[in-house]
Amino acid sequence: MRVTSGAFCVACAGILWGIIGLFVRALGDAHLTSMDIVAARAMVAAGLLFILLALFDRRSLHLRLRDAWCFLGTGIGSIVFFNYCYFTAVQMMSLASAAVLLYTAPAFVMVLTRIFFGEAFTRRKLCSLVLTFFGCVLVTGVLGSETPLSVAGILFGLGSGLGYGLYTIFGKFAMDRGYSAQGITFYTFLVAAIAASAMNGTGAIFAAAQTSALPYMLGLGALSTVLPFLLYTLGLRTLSGSRASILASIEPVTAAILGIAAYGETMQPMTLAGVILVLVGIGIGSKSK
Numbered sequence: 001m002r003v004t005s006g007a008f009c010v011a012c013a014g015i016l017w018g019i020i021g022l023f024v025r026a027l028g029d030a031h032l033t034s035m036d037i038v039a040a041r042a043m044v045a046a047g048l049l050f051i052l053l054a055l056f057d058r059r060s061l062h063l064r065l066r067d068a069w070c071f072l073g074t075g076i077g078s079i080v081f082f083n084y085c086y087f088t089a090v091q092m093m094s095l096a097s098a099a100v101l102l103y104t105a106p107a108f109v110m111v112l113t114r115i116f117f118g119e120a121f122t123r124r125k126l127c128s129l130v131l132t133f134f135g136c137v138l139v140t141g142v143l144g145s146e147t148p149l150s151v152a153g154i155l156f157g158l159g160s161g162l163g164y165g166l167y168t169i170f171g172k173f174a175m176d177r178g179y180s181a182q183g184i185t186f187y188t189f190l191v192a193a194i195a196a197s198a199m200n201g202t203g204a205i206f207a208a209a210q211t212s213a214l215p216y217m218l219g220l221g222a223l224s225t226v227l228p229f230l231l232y233t234l235g236l237r238t239l240s241g242s243r244a245s246i247l248a249s250i251e252p253v254t255a256a257i258l259g260i261a262a263y264g265e266t267m268q269p270m271t272l273a274g275v276i277l278v279l280v281g282i283g284i285g286s287k288s289k
Contacts, residue, residue: 013235014250034090049186116172
């Protein structure tokens with residue numbers, strides 16, 4: 001039962017990450033850059049979590065300095081590094097190609113959890129990984145793309161996959177040291193907010209917060225950041241890192257469905273086949289240990 005609830009939490013997290021495009025597009029229309037959005041996301045998430053924890057769960061704010069490296073890993077090594085690499089890759093190649101490289105994350109997680117946590121590299125996990133990855137390839141439509149790929153773009157794309165996967169690794173380390181899901185999520189975004197603000201500045205963010213963009217900032221920080229990261233980190237309590245990473249691959253499927261429902265995008269046969277592959281892969285992965 002605990003494993004089932006963990007899988008449910010991770011799947012819900014993937015769905016909530018999948019709707020992020022709603023908020024990102026609106027904030028882009030408000031003339032915020034990609035890194036502005038990253039910084040705003042982290043600032044709102046850290047602020048909301050601090051208020052909630054200060055009011056209802058002060059124990060989760062306790063931090064042992066010797067464990068700070070875990071949150072430098074989740075905040076800078078994962079959140080900031082992943083976003084920087086991903087947004088750079090998007091500028092150097094098609095969005096579809098960048099998205100496919102981002103979803104190499106489960107492969108990185110599978111290897112790293114084997115090294116650091118001794119998780120078994122089973123045939124079922126491998127089959128699930130292959131199905132979900134090729135499903136993501138079909139969902140993003142990269143096979144029909146004529147955009148050439150550069151070596152630098154590929155490296156940044158792979159870097160985004162590595163950075164995305166590092167949250168699972170460092171989050172596992174923090175969880176094993178007794179930190180709660182809400183504490184891990186708070187310190188992750190506190191570190192990310194400080195780092196992103198130092199790199200990018202906050203002038204444009206505070207200016208946009210005084211306009212109609214504010215609700216989208218709050219939505220991005222609450223619905224597509226705080227809640228899914230809490231759910232995903234809770235899932236890590238009962239699931240292996242590799243399994244959780246595979247289950248979260250429901251994200252691009254959600255994004256594809258959102259594109260159809262909200263923006264009138266059409267679902268091509270290849271996209272539908274990709275959705276089916278991802279769901280089958282997730283089904284297989286949900287039964288692996």
